[in-house]
Amino acid sequence: MTTSLEQPVQDDTDAAVLAVATRAREASRALATATRATKDDALRALADALVAATDRILAANATDLERGRANGMSPGLLDRLALTPERVHAIAEALRELAVLPDPVGEVVRGSTLPNGLRLRQLRVPMGVVGMIYEARPNVTVDAAGLALKSGNAVVLRGGSAAAASNEVIVDVLAQALVGRGLPGELVQSVDAWGRDGAVALMRARGLVDVLVPRGGADLIATVVREATVPVIETGVGNCHLYVDATADRADALAILLNAKTQRVGVCNAVETLLVHRDAADDFLPSALAALAAAGVTVHGDEATLRRAPLGTPTVPATDEDWGTEYLSLDLAVRVVDDLDAAIAHVRRWSTGHTEAIVTQDLRASERFVAEVDAAAVIVNASTRFTDGGQLGLGAEIGISTQKLHARGPMGLAELTTTKWVVHGDGHVRP
Amino acid sequence: MTTSLEQPVQDDTDAAVLAVATRAREASRALATATRATKDDALRALADALVAATDRILAANATDLERGRANGMSPGLLDRLALTPERVHAIAEALRELAVLPDPVGEVVRGSTLPNGLRLRQLRVPMGVVGMIYEARPNVTVDAAGLALKSGNAVVLRGGSAAAASNEVIVDVLAQALVGRGLPGELVQSVDAWGRDGAVALMRARGLVDVLVPRGGADLIATVVREATVPVIETGVGNCHLYVDATADRADALAILLNAKTQRVGVCNAVETLLVHRDAADDFLPSALAALAAAGVTVHGDEATLRRAPLGTPTVPATDEDWGTEYLSLDLAVRVVDDLDAAIAHVRRWSTGHTEAIVTQDLRASERFVAEVDAAAVIVNASTRFTDGGQLGLGAEIGISTQKLHARGPMGLAELTTTKWVVHGDGHVRP
Incomplete structure (x- = not known):
C-alpha cells in the first residue's frame, strides 16, 4: 500500500529500517493466506529450534548480563533479562500453547445478503506488519514473534539494547526455523542494529508498519506516542x-x-x-x-x-x-x-x-x-x-491496552487482526 | 483520565481549546449512562430545532457563500457549502433516522463464567469525547453531532473556516436544543473560533479527546496524522x-x-x-x-x-x-x-x-x-x-476508514464506541 504520507528518507538508518519493513511486508503476504496447519507447524518448529539452540542463546544472554552488571543494572531488571535452560524451555512451551489456540484469521465477523442481492461478509484478516518496541526482556521477543505468526502477521522487533545479544541470537534462530518450514525468514526481523535512530525510523514507517505496540514504562510509551506516525496501541501504565x-x-x-x-x-x-x-x-x-x-x-x-x-x-x-x-x-x-x-x-x-x-x-x-x-x-x-489475558481466559496476550481505540484491556490474537469487507454481486451498480 | 503525556499549555489558544475539551469530557459523563430513550428524544428535539431555525441558518450560510464567492471558491465547493430550506430539512431528517437505529451502548460483546467462578462481560461503552476535523460542509456538523449523541459521546468540532458562520449558528441551535431536553449544551461544541491553532490544539488534547476523525482531502489527513498525539482514525483517500x-x-x-x-x-x-x-x-x-x-x-x-x-x-x-x-x-x-x-x-x-x-x-x-x-x-x-455505510445496510456513517486499527471501511455508531470489561467475583484473589 502506498500513501502520500511517507517520510522522506533522511539518512542511512531510515533507509535500512524501511528496507527491513518492506521485506516484512513482502513476507507477510505469504503468511496472510497460509492455512492454520502451516502456521501451527511453524510455531512448533520455532519451539523446537529454540530448545535446540539453548546453549547458543544462553551464551549470548551471558554477555548481556555481564554488560548489565557492569552498567549497574538493578537486580529486578537483571532478573527480567536473565535466561536459564528452564526459562528457554518455558518460552518454547508458550509457542506450543499458541499452536493449540484457534486461528482468528478467516473468522466471519458479520455477514448478510442485502435486499438488492449483494452478499456481504466481514472477514477477519491479518494486519500485515506489526511493530513491537519493548524493554530488555528476551521472552517478549519470542512471545511477539509467536503471536504475530499465529495471527498471520510479520513482526519487526526493537528490543532494549540491554538484551541486544540475546535478541540477535533468538531472532536468528526463529528466522532460520521459519525458512526450514518453507516460510520467509523475514517474517521475524529486528532493527536493534540501528539503535535509537532505528526505533524512531520504525515509528515513522508509514504504509509499511500497520500497527506499533510499545510495551514498557511510561517514558517509552510517551516517546512512541510523540514520535510515531504509524498507528499505535498504548499499553500498560496502570495506576x-x-x-x-x-x-x-x-x-x-x-x-x-x-x-x-x-x-x-x-x-x-x-x-x-x-x-x-x-x-x-x-x-x-x-x-x-x-x-x-x-x-x-x-x-x-x-x-x-x-x-x-x-x-x-x-x-x-x-x-x-x-x-x-x-x-x-x-x-x-x-x-x-x-x-x-x-x-x-x-x-x-x-x-x-x-x-x-x-x-x-x-x-x-x-x-x-x-x-x-x-x-x-x-x-x-x-x-x-x-486483568490479564491468561487469567480472563483469553489466551496469550501481547500487552494490555489502556487506550480506547481498537483494543481495550488484554490484547490477544484477535487484536492483531483487522477486517475486510468482501462483497459479491452479479453486475450490481449503484442506483 | 490523566496521563503524564499532556502537552504543556503553550498559549491562550491551547488553554481555551483544552477548556472546551474538558467541558466536553464533563458533559460526556452525563450522556454515558443516559438511556436510549433520552438520546432518541434529544435527537428528535435537535431535528425540530434545526427546522425551526432554518431562517437563521440560511442567513448565516448566505454570508459564508458570499465570502466564498469573493474568495474565488470553486462551484463544486460552493455547492457543498450551500444550504437551502430543503437541505436543512434533509439534514434534520437524518437525525430522526438516527433515532430509529439500535443503540450500540450496553451491548454485551462477549461474556462467560470462568472455571473459578468469576463472571465476565465485555460491554460496549461510549468513547467519551470525539473530535472531528472536516472541511466546509455544514451537513457534516449535524451528522457528527447526531452520531456522537446516539453513541453516547460528546463531540468537539472543527469545521472549515469557509463554513464558520453556518457552523456557529448550527452548533448554537443544537446546544440550546440539548439544554432544552435537560442535557448539557457542552455535548456539542466547536473550536472554529480559534482557527488553525485551535485545530492543532484539538489534535494534541491528550487525555481529553478519545478519538479524532479527520474527514477531508489527503492534505488535511496528512496534517492530522503528523500533528496529532490523540488517537486518530484516518478516512477517505480512495485510489x-x-x-x-x-x-x-x-x-x-x-x-x-x-x-x-x-x-x-x-x-x-x-x-x-x-x-x-x-x-x-x-x-x-x-x-x-x-x-x-x-x-x-x-x-x-x-x-x-x-x-x-x-x-x-x-x-x-x-x-x-x-x-x-x-x-x-x-x-x-x-x-x-x-x-x-x-x-x-x-x-x-x-x-x-x-x-x-x-x-x-x-x-x-x-x-x-x-x-x-x-x-x-x-x-x-x-x-x-x-462501499458506503448506507449502501451496505450499516446505517449512518461518520466516514470511511482506510486504516486497519479499530475500524476499517464505513464507520457507523458501533465504531464510535469502545468496550469495558466488567468482572464480578466473590472475594476472588489471584493464586
Whole structure:
C-alpha cells in the first residue's frame, strides 16, 4: 500500500529500517493466506529450534548480563533479562500453547445478503506488519514473534539494547526455523542494529508498519506516542485503585487488598491506591494497615488514614504526587473518602484507565461504580490482578491496552487482526 | 483520565481549546449512562430545532457563500457549502433516522463464567469525547453531532473556516436544543473560533479527546496524522481500482465501470484506475473507451490502451503519477495487464486500501483477488460505489476508514464506541 504520507528518507538508518519493513511486508503476504496447519507447524518448529539452540542463546544472554552488571543494572531488571535452560524451555512451551489456540484469521465477523442481492461478509484478516518496541526482556521477543505468526502477521522487533545479544541470537534462530518450514525468514526481523535512530525510523514507517505496540514504562510509551506516525496501541501504565465501600465484607476486602498489592508488585495490574469509605475506616483501616506493614508495604496516607495507623507501621503523608504515581513497588497510597461519589471522583481524576475495583455488598454502589468509572476493566469484589489475558481466559496476550481505540484491556490474537469487507454481486451498480 | 503525556499549555489558544475539551469530557459523563430513550428524544428535539431555525441558518450560510464567492471558491465547493430550506430539512431528517437505529451502548460483546467462578462481560461503552476535523460542509456538523449523541459521546468540532458562520449558528441551535431536553449544551461544541491553532490544539488534547476523525482531502489527513498525539482514525483517500478479468461478462464490466467512474465523481469510492486483462483488451477496451468518452471521461492510458482507443476519444498517455492519483474528476487511468498476477501487483503497488473490485466469471480468480488484495472492501462483480455505510445496510456513517486499527471501511455508531470489561467475583484473589 502506498500513501502520500511517507517520510522522506533522511539518512542511512531510515533507509535500512524501511528496507527491513518492506521485506516484512513482502513476507507477510505469504503468511496472510497460509492455512492454520502451516502456521501451527511453524510455531512448533520455532519451539523446537529454540530448545535446540539453548546453549547458543544462553551464551549470548551471558554477555548481556555481564554488560548489565557492569552498567549497574538493578537486580529486578537483571532478573527480567536473565535466561536459564528452564526459562528457554518455558518460552518454547508458550509457542506450543499458541499452536493449540484457534486461528482468528478467516473468522466471519458479520455477514448478510442485502435486499438488492449483494452478499456481504466481514472477514477477519491479518494486519500485515506489526511493530513491537519493548524493554530488555528476551521472552517478549519470542512471545511477539509467536503471536504475530499465529495471527498471520510479520513482526519487526526493537528490543532494549540491554538484551541486544540475546535478541540477535533468538531472532536468528526463529528466522532460520521459519525458512526450514518453507516460510520467509523475514517474517521475524529486528532493527536493534540501528539503535535509537532505528526505533524512531520504525515509528515513522508509514504504509509499511500497520500497527506499533510499545510495551514498557511510561517514558517509552510517551516517546512512541510523540514520535510515531504509524498507528499505535498504548499499553500498560496502570495506576489502579481499590475502593472499599461502607458495606464491604471486611475479610474479602483485606484478602483482595493484600493480593492486589503484594502478589506481584512490579506489574501494571497491581493496586497503587486504596480508597476507604469513612464508615469503614475505623474498623477496616487499623487491621488493614497492620497487615500491609507485615507484608512490608509502606503506606502513603492522608491525614484520616495516618490517624488510624497502629504505632510502628511505616507511613508517610501523601501528596497529590502519590495519587498520580504508579509505584510498581511495596508502596501504597491510602485515602479516606466521604462516600461513593468522592471515591468515583478520585478515580476519575487519577485513573490511567487500566483496572479499577470496588469491594461492596451494596448492589446500587456496585452498579454505579461499574457504570461511572471509565477503565479497560472494572472489577467488583475481586483482585485487580485478574486483568490479564491468561487469567480472563483469553489466551496469550501481547500487552494490555489502556487506550480506547481498537483494543481495550488484554490484547490477544484477535487484536492483531483487522477486517475486510468482501462483497459479491452479479453486475450490481449503484442506483 | 490523566496521563503524564499532556502537552504543556503553550498559549491562550491551547488553554481555551483544552477548556472546551474538558467541558466536553464533563458533559460526556452525563450522556454515558443516559438511556436510549433520552438520546432518541434529544435527537428528535435537535431535528425540530434545526427546522425551526432554518431562517437563521440560511442567513448565516448566505454570508459564508458570499465570502466564498469573493474568495474565488470553486462551484463544486460552493455547492457543498450551500444550504437551502430543503437541505436543512434533509439534514434534520437524518437525525430522526438516527433515532430509529439500535443503540450500540450496553451491548454485551462477549461474556462467560470462568472455571473459578468469576463472571465476565465485555460491554460496549461510549468513547467519551470525539473530535472531528472536516472541511466546509455544514451537513457534516449535524451528522457528527447526531452520531456522537446516539453513541453516547460528546463531540468537539472543527469545521472549515469557509463554513464558520453556518457552523456557529448550527452548533448554537443544537446546544440550546440539548439544554432544552435537560442535557448539557457542552455535548456539542466547536473550536472554529480559534482557527488553525485551535485545530492543532484539538489534535494534541491528550487525555481529553478519545478519538479524532479527520474527514477531508489527503492534505488535511496528512496534517492530522503528523500533528496529532490523540488517537486518530484516518478516512477517505480512495485510489480505487477496477480489474476486468479475461473471463469478465463484458456487459456487466461496462455497466460497473461507468457506474463506478461517473455516477458521482468527487467521492472516495469512485474508481480511478481501470485494469484490463490483455485477453479482454481487444473486445472490451474499444467499446469501453467509446462509452467513457460519451460520458465525458478523459482516459489516461498506457500504450496498449491508447492503441485501442477509437478515433476522436479524449486520451492522454499515462505516467506513474496517474497510477497514484485520486482524480475525483472525470478522468480515469487505464492499463492493460498480462494476467491476474500483474493486476494484483498493480493494485498492491498503488492502492490506498479503500475499495478494489474485480469483474470475472472465474471462481479461482475471484478468490485469489479477494484473498490477496489488502483493502477495506474487496468487491466481486459489483460497483466500487457500494462501499458506503448506507449502501451496505450499516446505517449512518461518520466516514470511511482506510486504516486497519479499530475500524476499517464505513464507520457507523458501533465504531464510535469502545468496550469495558466488567468482572464480578466473590472475594476472588489471584493464586
